[in-house]
Amino acid sequence: MDTFSKSVEEMSINSEEPPQEYVVKDCSFGSIESSDPSPGSIPVIDISIFSLSTSHDPKEVENELEKLRSALSSGGCFQCCRGKKKKKKRKKYGQRPLDRWSPTLDILAQLTRFAPIPIALYSCNTRDTVYVTDSIVLPSAEMSKSVEEMSINSEEPPQEYIVKDSSFGSIQSSDPSLGSIPIIDINIFSLSSSHDSKEVDNELEKLRSALSSGGCFQAIGHGIPSSLLDKLREVAKQFFVLPAEEKHKYSRAANEVEGYGQDRVVSEKQILDWSSRLSLKVFPEDQRRLNFWPENPSDFKDILHEYAVKLKGVMDILFEAMEKSLNLVEGSFSSQFGDNSLIKARFNFYPPCSRPDMVLGVKAHSDRSGTTVLLQDDEVGGLQIFKDDKWINVPVIPHALVVNLGDQMQIMSNGIFKSPLHRVLTNTDKLRISVATFNEPEPDKEIGPVEQLIDEKRPRLYRNVKNFAAFNYECFQKGKVALEEAKI
Numbered sequence: 001m002d003t004f005s006k007s008v009e010e011m012s013i014n015s016e017e018p019p020q021e022y023v024v025k026d027c028s029f030g031s032i033e034s035s036d037p038s039p040g041s042i043p044v045i046d047i048s049i050f051s052l053s054t055s056h057d058p059k060e061v062e063n064e065l066e067k068l069r070s071a072l073s074s075g076g077c078f079q080c081c082r083g084k085k086k087k088k089k090r091k092k093y094g095q096r097p098l099d100r101w102s103p104t105l106d107i108l109a110q111l112t113r114f115a116p117i118p119i120a121l122y123s124c125n126t127r128d129t130v131y132v133t134d135s136i137v138l139p140s141a142e143m144s145k146s147v148e149e150m151s152i153n154s155e156e157p158p159q160e161y162i163v164k165d166s167s168f169g170s171i172q173s174s175d176p177s178l179g180s181i182p183i184i185d186i187n188i189f190s191l192s193s194s195h196d197s198k199e200v201d202n203e204l205e206k207l208r209s210a211l212s213s214g215g216c217f218q219a220i221g222h223g224i225p226s227s228l229l230d231k232l233r234e235v236a237k238q239f240f241v242l243p244a245e246e247k248h249k250y251s252r253a254a255n256e257v258e259g260y261g262q263d264r265v266v267s268e269k270q271i272l273d274w275s276s277r278l279s280l281k282v283f284p285e286d287q288r289r290l291n292f293w294p295e296n297p298s299d300f301k302d303i304l305h306e307y308a309v310k311l312k313g314v315m316d317i318l319f320e321a322m323e324k325s326l327n328l329v330e331g332s333f334s335s336q337f338g339d340n341s342l343i344k345a346r347f348n349f350y351p352p353c354s355r356p357d358m359v360l361g362v363k364a365h366s367d368r369s370g371t372t373v374l375l376q377d378d379e380v381g382g383l384q385i386f387k388d389d390k391w392i393n394v395p396v397i398p399h400a401l402v403v404n405l406g407d408q409m410q411i412m413s414n415g416i417f418k419s420p421l422h423r424v425l426t427n428t429d430k431l432r433i434s435v436a437t438f439n440e441p442e443p444d445k446e447i448g449p450v451e452q453l454i455d456e457k458r459p460r461l462y463r464n465v466k467n468f469a470a471f472n473y474e475c476f477q478k479g480k481v482a483l484e485e486a487k488i
């Protein structure tokens with residue numbers, strides 16, 4: 001089977017010769033043993049001194065700051081330790097979960113108050129050793145004001161938010177194209193419905209056509225009570241309008257996805273989105289990190305849980321219908337997600353913006369998920385899908401759910417179903433809320449085009465992939481598009 005190549009762990013265990021893709025041309029760096037160890041040439045800095053909560057005397061702080069300035073302006077690198085703790089026996093292999101770095105990252109974040117430097121640092125161990133596990137970038141934007149604050153003061157968006165050569169106009173001025181996103185009654189697909197087979201076939205054909213053209217439709221008849229959808233939007237709004245200090249209790253770490261915050265910044269050139277988000281993993285249930293689930297409003301957790309359980313049922317109906325619409329064996333898609341597939345919820349909050357002609361709520365992207373189900377705001381539009389070479393508005397239908405496919409379904413369907421490019425426009429006077437839920441395969445499960453969809457007329461378009469989330473992130477950092485990179 002054609003797969004992404006073996007992991008380095010596998011090759012190492014078998015002492016295999018590294019394949020061509022790993023070989024650095026014209027290499028002259030030798031192995032780690034043969035390079036000059038130069039002990040002491042990378043300064044070691046005790047960053048706990050910079051923590052706001054410590055009581056070091058100002059002289060000590062100044063000394064350490066000077067060491068920091070000198071390290072960063074010479075080599076641009078240092079090893080950090082935190083206090084003078086006893087040396088603990090370190091595990092031979094394996095990294096700490098990244099959330100354990102958070103206290104260190106917080107101190108590093110505080111550093112930018114002292115030193116206005118873009119810090120590109122690495123996750124650090126508690127004592128003297130820098131493990132290069134995942135680089136984090138804390139450019140000034142990440143530390144600066146939130147979009148909520150700027151919106152309240154009607155501030156002009158800073159440079160980092162301005163989309164160059166923007167021509168998207170504001171939502172009011174773009175072509176409404178009502179009706180161009182199909183509406184599908186998914187109740188017809190549920191086992192308990194009593195529709196005749198002709199009706200079911202018609203709706204399956206509508207589904208196939210929607211997903212293989214725009215990759216998107218509005219689902220009605222999904223069975224989730226309207227009152228629950230209203231409550232979900234309401235608790236989301238209540239959370240986002242809380243004071244900043246309250247929301248910051250749930251802030252995500254700079255190098256993590258879960259929690260409250262703005263864009264995860266991976267490059268200095270990145271244009272920022274005019275939105276705040278709260279991202280939470282809801283399934284598998286035992287992987288929930290409840291410390292990120294807001295206590296305020298008090299019914300937030302229960303409502304999200306209730307919605308998530310119902311949504312899982314909707315996803316099951318959708319998978320079955322998608323398989324049927326392509327005459328596939330039952331489970332062709334769903335079995336690729338595994339028994340412990342992930343569902344992540346992302347609450348999006350778009351405050352009004354004084355320059356909707358130059359700033360986007362979310363820049364154009366396709367979702368990396370398998371399937372995304374989106375609850376839109378009940379009044380304010382903004383979502384646009386790129387279809388037939390133009391951006392079209394997704395109309396607001398208060399109790400419908402927008403279904404758009406993600407990249408992994410495009411791969412599994414061998415390119416028959418589409419993962420649409422979409423974006424969100426801002427507006428000058430109304431805030432907008434949406435709740436996106438992303439269904440993804442278990443990270444360790446290999447996914448790939450369903451064999452039944454590969455033939456001479458339609459050869460295999462994509463390789464098999466594992467952990468598409470990580471692959472996608474890697475590509476994003478390099479300015480590449482994961483779907484393109486997964487092509488054969």
Ligand SMILES: O=C(O)CCC(=O)C(=O)O
Binds near residue numbers: 362383436
């Ligand atoms: O807010 C929306 O309508 C869409 C949000 C979105 O595309 C996302 O969260 O991936």
Ligand SMILES: [Fe+2]
Binds near residue numbers: 366367
């Ligand atoms: Fe999206």
